Amino acid sequence: MIGLKENQPKLYKMAQTQFLQSSPLSCATAIDSRHSRIVKRTCQVFAVPESLQNQWAGLKTFVVVERQGERDRQPFHECQFYICSQHLEAQQLLADTQGHWGIENRLHWVKDVTFSEDFPLRRGGNAPVNWAILHTFFITIARFFGFRTIPQAQRALSNQLHKVFSFFV
Numbered sequence: 001m002i003g004l005k006e007n008q009p010k011l012y013k014m015a016q017t018q019f020l021q022s023s024p025l026s027c028a029t030a031i032d033s034r035h036s037r038i039v040k041r042t043c044q045v046f047a048v049p050e051s052l053q054n055q056w057a058g059l060k061t062f063v064v065v066e067r068q069g070e071r072d073r074q075p076f077h078e079c080q081f082y083i084c085s086q087h088l089e090a091q092q093l094l095a096d097t098q099g100h101w102g103i104e105n106r107l108h109w110v111k112d113v114t115f116s117e118d119f120p121l122r123r124g125g126n127a128p129v130n131w132a133i134l135h136t137f138f139i140t141i142a143r144f145f146g147f148r149t150i151p152q153a154q155r156a157l158s159n160q161l162h163k164v165f166s167f168f169v
Contacts, residue, residue: 041066
């Protein structure tokens with residue numbers, strides 16, 4: 001499943017049109033009340049018109065995920081569109097989108113904020129990839145040793161190479 005953004009205007013508009021004009025193949029709803037917020041997620045799966053299937057090889061369904069609820073006592077509503085190369089049920093796709101955000105929040109956000117990976121100091125060649133691997137490795141070690149935050153682990157392990165190397169044994 002791939003998220004659609006407005007940088008693909010034709011496909012994005014087509015997904016919006018399908019959402020507004022046709023009946024979904026399947027629907028699922030989940031309500032989540034964690035982290036001081038209440039979120040209602042609704043997932044709908046739509047068939048892709050045959051004309052578009054001919055232009056986009058393998059494209060089978062449009063998926064629409066609506067999120068609405070309250071964060072910090074402020075209401076919100078957002079709608080995201082996805083394309084999918086499989087015919088999956090809305091319940092499965094709803095779980096998949098939530099799983100994606102779990103990865104985003106537990107790994108990518110941490111790497112972006114803690115290690116500034118969106119703005120690397122070391123550019124060119126394999127440097128960004130190598131540093132990304134080392135950052136992921138360090139996050140794994142920090143979580144293995146039970147540190148609450150990555151900066152806390154950085155401070156505690158900065159002069160403790162024997163502890164870091166014990167991870168390998």
